[in-house]
Amino acid sequence: MTENDKLKTLKLLAKRYARATGQPLHVALDLVASRLGFPHWNSLTGSAKGEWAPSEAQVAAIKALVLRITSHEGTTFDHIFGGADAITRGEVRGHPYELSTMLGDVHMKGDSWRIVLPENPSAAPHVEIDIEQAQNNPMNDRVLLVEAIGIAKDLMKRVNARRFADWPRRATKPDAEGKVRHPLLEMEETNRWYCLHCDAEITGPQIAGNQWHCPGCGASPINIFPEAFWLGPNDERPVPVQARAEGQEIEPIVSVVDPRPRLDLNKDQVTHLIRAALFEDTTNASERMGAGLAEIWVDDDLNVVVSFKDHYWPEDKEPVAAIKVAALLGIEIDLEVTWSNPLFAWPGLGTVTHSTVEYTRLMLDAYRSHGTVEKTRKPITPQSELL
């Protein structure tokens, strides 16, 4: 493996890890870096530009770690995390229900009610009652509700039993010093653990007793690490977690809901609609880049400011579709054009064609004839090979 291949492999492994654990790629990259003794991924790539290179053994170790985690995606996780066909039907005091598991949670579905029992043992069961049947809902009967939750808990127990069977024994049984082993990740045994989400410091018995969910914020086992490697020297140090008193019964949270889809417009949705409209407003490759480069600010009242980059959006051009979308949403839209460095020299080239491929070709040709082209890691394919 060349040095470059090794880095590529590490990045690929981080991607696989991120996908399997549902975490952002940058968290996975930083995790890989920390396993190799770097505070974060950028410092690893920085060192890789100089003298340092990962050894074959280091790459193999990361590969083994990721394989260990991603192998849970397959057969083991199927029965633990359930699937579309894994449904148990039954009746609770004459009321039919369907039981299933999804991502570790147990879901129980009745005619006009649903119960979700979270995988995190210290989280309350959620009970949803449909608004139309709120008055005469079977879940209004306390005895029935407790019985239904008991059925869900029973399935959770069986799912957990199978899950814990795959865990090392030391993950659930602390030793005399309170040291425990991580159930999914290959790490040293210790009696101090840290939550990636809330930075809490958790003892071995606490984390084992809560089935490796953070007792503070409920984060899942893959977020629990023996060192708080994500904290920089200037970050606040982790403090011991505030855990619930042992044996305390958890009251279910009951809510009356309208099961119909409900639109509660947020900033993200507004941003995407406006961005999509900007693309619709473009008439050439340059403006299309402008639609991508435009900064879209949405305030708390969902009013929008679109800030175009001057090289990629004509100052007097009205984004007609974006303005119409804003009108439909009942929000204000302000437009501005700000100066910035163009992405490439001769940005005007993008205005002569609709095609991004054609623009790229023109741009490369211009650099070749009137500028210089740096050697890149990948050689730029000569036009003749593309044709």
Ligand SMILES: [Zn+2]
């Ligand atoms: Zn936490």
